[in-house]
Amino acid sequence: MIDMLKNLLLESFDTKEEEINLYCICESKFYKDFHTLLENEWKLKHKSLFKDENLAVSFNKISPYLIDITSNPKQLNLLLEEYGNNSCVFFYSKLNFKSMLKQTQAMFEVCNTNKSLGYFKYYIPSNLNEIFKKPTQKQSQYLFTNIIEYYMEDDLEPNKLNKYTYKDNQIQKQIITLKD
Numbered sequence: 220m221i222d223m224l225k226n227l228l229l230e231s232f233d234t235k236e237e238e239i240n241l242y243c244i245c246e247s248k249f250y251k252d253f254h255t256l257l258e259n260e261w262k263l264k265h266k267s268l269f270k271d272e273n274l275a276v277s278f279n280k281i282s283p284y285l286i287d288i289t290s291n292p293k294q295l296n297l298l299l300e301e302y303g304n305n306s307c308v309f310f311y312s313k314l315n316f317k318s319m320l321k322q323t324q325a326m327f328e329v330c331n332t333n334k335s336l337g338y339f340k341y342y343i344p345s346n347l348n349e350i351f352k353k354p355t356q357k358q359s360q361y362l363f364t365n366i367i368e369y370y371m372e373d374d375l376e377p378n379k380l381n382k383y384t385y386k387d388n389q390i391q392k393q394i395i396t397l398k399d
Contacts, residue, residue: 220397241288244342249306254279264290268327303377309370344371
């Protein structure tokens with residue numbers, strides 16, 4: 220199943236006519252020593268979604284990370300080991316890493332009515348799958364700003380991969396069955 224998923228993601232990446240980047244957002248809590256793996260072993264470009272460096276360092280064991288798979292696509296299978304655990308969302312964008320980081324960090328931060336800062340885990344597959352069921356037009360446009368398509372596990376059937384695109388002012392869903 221993992222090989223099929225890897226091939227699907229990389230095949231989509233290889234067949235794009237324009238220059239695009241393959242990214243994912245993963246929570247480090249699903250991987251032992253995730254920050255160390257990203258930094259020293261996997262050699263993937265990455266950055267915490269926490270803008271505040273102190274928070275990023277303090278929470279590096281649970282922090283969500285934006286990861287540029289384009290920087291080392293051979294390491295994709297290592298990220299896919301936790302597929303089925305609601306851990307990662309993959310997506311394509313034309314934006315470079317720095318610009319995509321700025322956008323994903325902005326989407327992660329939320330302010331409540333008294334202007335205190337909080338965080339919304341929009342990147343968790345079960346959350347996005349739920350949002351994509353009946354999004355407002357504003358949510359659809361916001362979530363697809365600079366993002367071509369999303370790939371994530373189905374939260375009810377882990378052998379399914381949901382692919383979301385935005386076309387004609389509508390989110391379109393394609394369900395792909397993953398085989399062993």
